[in-house]
Amino acid sequence: MPLPDSVLVHAPATLSNLGCGFDVFGLALAAPYDTIRLRRTGAPGVRIRHLDAYNLPTDPARNVAGVALLALLAAVPEAVGFEMEITKGIKPGSGVGSSAASAAGAVVAANALLGNRFSQLELVEFAMAGEALASGARHADNVAPAIFGGFTVVRALEPATDIVALPAPTLWVAVVHPQIEIKTKDARQVLPAAVPLGLAVRQWANVAGLVAGFLTADYGLISRSLDDYIVEPARAPLIPGLAEARRRALAAGALGGGISGSGPSIFMLNRDEPTAHAVAAALGSVFAELGIEFNLYVGTVAPEGARVVAE
Amino acid sequence: MPLPDSVLVHAPATLSNLGCGFDVFGLALAAPYDTIRLRRTGAPGVRIRHLDAYNLPTDPARNVAGVALLALLAAVPEAVGFEMEITKGIKPGSGVGSSAASAAGAVVAANALLGNRFSQLELVEFAMAGEALASGARHADNVAPAIFGGFTVVRALEPATDIVALPAPTLWVAVVHPQIEIKTKDARQVLPAAVPLGLAVRQWANVAGLVAGFLTADYGLISRSLDDYIVEPARAPLIPGLAEARRRALAAGALGGGISGSGPSIFMLNRDEPTAHAVAAALGSVFAELGIEFNLYVGTVAPEGARVVAE
Numbered sequence: 001m002p003l004p005d006s007v008l009v010h011a012p013a014t015l016s017n018l019g020c021g022f023d024v025f026g027l028a029l030a031a032p033y034d035t036i037r038l039r040r041t042g043a044p045g046v047r048i049r050h051l052d053a054y055n056l057p058t059d060p061a062r063n064v065a066g067v068a069l070l071a072l073l074a075a076v077p078e079a080v081g082f083e084m085e086i087t088k089g090i091k092p093g094s095g096v097g098s099s100a101a102s103a104a105g106a107v108v109a110a111n112a113l114l115g116n117r118f119s120q121l122e123l124v125e126f127a128m129a130g131e132a133l134a135s136g137a138r139h140a141d142n143v144a145p146a147i148f149g150g151f152t153v154v155r156a157l158e159p160a161t162d163i164v165a166l167p168a169p170t171l172w173v174a175v176v177h178p179q180i181e182i183k184t185k186d187a188r189q190v191l192p193a194a195v196p197l198g199l200a201v202r203q204w205a206n207v208a209g210l211v212a213g214f215l216t217a218d219y220g221l222i223s224r225s226l227d228d229y230i231v232e233p234a235r236a237p238l239i240p241g242l243a244e245a246r247r248r249a250l251a252a253g254a255l256g257g258g259i260s261g262s263g264p265s266i267f268m269l270n271r272d273e274p275t276a277h278a279v280a281a282a283l284g285s286v287f288a289e290l291g292i293e294f295n296l297y298v299g300t301v302a303p304e305g306a307r308v309v310a311e
Numbered sequence: 312m313p314l315p316d317s318v319l320v321h322a323p324a325t326l327s328n329l330g331c332g333f334d335v336f337g338l339a340l341a342a343p344y345d346t347i348r349l350r351r352t353g354a355p356g357v358r359i360r361h362l363d364a365y366n367l368p369t370d371p372a373r374n375v376a377g378v379a380l381l382a383l384l385a386a387v388p389e390a391v392g393f394e395m396e397i398t399k400g401i402k403p404g405s406g407v408g409s410s411a412a413s414a415a416g417a418v419v420a421a422n423a424l425l426g427n428r429f430s431q432l433e434l435v436e437f438a439m440a441g442e443a444l445a446s447g448a449r450h451a452d453n454v455a456p457a458i459f460g461g462f463t464v465v466r467a468l469e470p471a472t473d474i475v476a477l478p479a480p481t482l483w484v485a486v487v488h489p490q491i492e493i494k495t496k497d498a499r500q501v502l503p504a505a506v507p508l509g510l511a512v513r514q515w516a517n518v519a520g521l522v523a524g525f526l527t528a529d530y531g532l533i534s535r536s537l538d539d540y541i542v543e544p545a546r547a548p549l550i551p552g553l554a555e556a557r558r559r560a561l562a563a564g565a566l567g568g569g570i571s572g573s574g575p576s577i578f579m580l581n582r583d584e585p586t587a588h589a590v591a592a593a594l595g596s597v598f599a600e601l602g603i604e605f606n607l608y609v610g611t612v613a614p615e616g617a618r619v620v621a622e
Binding site: 020021022023024025153154155156162164166191192193194195196197200201202203204205206207208209210211212215216221224225230 | 331332333334335336464465466467473475477502503504505506507508511512513514515516517518519520521522523526527532535536541
C-alpha cells in the first residue's frame with residue numbers, strides 16, 4: 001500500500017497533573033482538539049499555515065508543532081519536508097495542553113506520512129522539543145496523553161523517558177477556562193523549592209490511590225485521592241474563584257478536580273454526562289459572578305491520542 | 312453454629328515502604344509468621360503467655376498484641392476476656408513487621424471468637440494501637456497488609472483511616488535480616504524534615520509506576536519503579552553492606568528492593584523461586600563477608616493476612 005501524500009489529524013486537549021500527580025499524570029480529552037493537515041513534499045524543511053485567528057508563529061523554529069517536526073526530521077535520513085496547516089481548536093494558554101496537542105498532532109501526522117516508522121515513545125520525545133519551546137522545560141505530562149491517549153504516567157524523563165499508558169474508566173470531564181492569563185513560567189516560579197516530608201507522603205499516598213482508583217474503576221477512591229496538597233495551594237492565588245469553583249462543583253456531584261496543568265483552567269472529574277454538565281454550569285457560575293469571561297468544555301476521556309482521521 | 316472458645320491464628324510478616332512508598336505501601340509475606348492461640352474467658356482483661364525465648368512483656372498494657380486486644384475490648388460491650396499464647400516466628404526488631412503481626416494476629420483471633428463483628432478496617436484501627444506502643448507512632452503500613460494480605464496502600468490516616476487492598480502479582484520475596492539493631496525511633500530521626508520538590512516528584516512518579524506495575528503484573532515496570540530517592544539514602548548509613556547487597560541481588564536477577572520498613576532487613580522482589588533463592592544467597596554473602604550474623608527468608612506474597620488456621 002503506497003504511503004499517503006497528505007493526512008488530517010485530530011490531536012486532543014489534555015489535563016496534566018490531574019490533582020495530586022504534578023509533573024507525572026496526564027489525561028486525554030475527547031474535546032476540544034486541534035486539527036492538523038500535513039502534506040509531504042520533496043523540499044526539505046517545514047512550512048506552516050494557520051487556519052485560525054490566534055496569530056501563532058509560522059517560523060517553524062518558533063512554533064511548537066514546527067519544532068516538533070524539525071526534531072522528527074532530524075531523525076529521518078531521506079530528503080523530505082512538510083507543509084502544515086493548523087486549525088487550533090484548543091485555545092493557547094488555556095492550560096489544557098494546547099501546545100502539546102499541536103506538537104503531538106504534527107509528529108503523529110508526519111509518522112503516518114513516513115510509514116509509521118517511529119514508536120509512540122519516540123513521538124513523545126519529538127513532541128517534547130515543542131514543549132521545551134513553549135514552556136522553557138522539556139516535559140511530557142501533556143504530550144504523553146496527547147500521543148498515547150487515556151491516562152498516562154510520566155515515570156521518568158532521565159536517564160530515559162519512561163511513559164506508562166493506562167486505560168481510564170468511564171469518566172466525564174468538565175473544564176472551565178476563565179479568560180485570565182497565567183504564563184507557565186510564572187506558574188513554576190510560585191512553586192515551593194522543598195516540601196515537608198509529611199506532606200510529600202500524603203501526596204504520594206494520593207498518587208497511589210489515584211492510580212489504583214483508575215485501574216480498578218473505583219470512583220470513591222478516585223474521589224478521595226485527587227487532592228493536591230503541594231502545588232495547588234501555591235498556585236491557588238493565581239486563579240480567583242478557584243476555591244468557590246471547587247465547592248460548587250463538589251456540591252453539584254463532581255468526584256473532585258483541581259487546576260489543569262499550570263492553569264488557569266479548572267477541571268472536575270465526574271461519573272456521568274448529566275453530572276458533568278451540572279458541574280460545568282456550577283464552575284461557570286463562579287466566573288460569571290466574578291465578571292470573568294470563560295469557556296466551558298464537557299467530554300469523555302479519549303482512549304486514543306492524536307490520530308489520523310482522513311487522508 | 313456456636314462460636315469457638317479458642318482459635319489458632321497465623322499472622323504474617325510484612326514489608327512496609329516497599330521501596331518508594333514510605334509510610335504508604337505494605338506487602339504481606341507467606342513466611343515467616345507469628346502463631347497466636349487465643350481463648351475466650353469470662354474474666355475481663357487479657358492474660359499473655361509467651362511460648363518463645365524473646366522475653367517480651369506479658370503485661371498487656373506493655374505488649375503490642377495486648378494493647379491491640381485492649382483496644383478491641385474497649386469496643387465490646389459484654390464482659391469478656393482473653394488468654395493469649397504467642398509464639399513469635401518473626402524476630403522482634405527485624406524490620407519485617409514483627410509487632411504488627413502480633414497485633415494483627417491478636418485482633419483477628421479475637422474477632423473470630425466474637426463472631427467476626429468487626430470489619431478488617433476496624434481491626435487495622437485496633438492493631439494500630441499496638442503499633443503506637445511499639446514505635447511511638449500510630450501507623451498502618453505493616454498492620455494493613457498483616458490484616459488484608461496482598462499489597463496495601465495506606466491512603467490516609469486522617470481524617471479517617473483509608474486502606475486500599477490490592478492483589479499482588481506472583482512474586483517471590485528474598486529477605487536478609489542482618490543481626491544489627493536499629494530502633495524505629497532512631498530510623499525516624501535520620502529522616503529529612505523536607506525534601507526538594509523535584510525529588511518528591513521523582514518519588515511519586517515511582518509510586519505511580521509501582522502501583523501500575525502491581526496491578527498490571529508488569530515486572531519490568533515494577534523493577535524500574537521500586538527505587539526510593541528520599542528515605543533509603545537517609546537510612547543507608549545505618550545498614551552496613553546495603554549498597555553491596557543491592558548490587559549482588561540485582562546481579563543475581565532481582566527486580567529490585569531496598570530496606571524493609573525501618574530496617575535492618577533488606578528485601579528483594581523476584582519473578583520466580585529459583586531467582587529468589589539465588590538472590591537470598593547473594594544477600595547473605597555480603598553479611599557473611601562482613602562478619603555479621605544474618606537470617607534469610609524466601610517466600611511468596613501472602614494473598615491473605617492473619618487468619619484462623621485451627622479452632
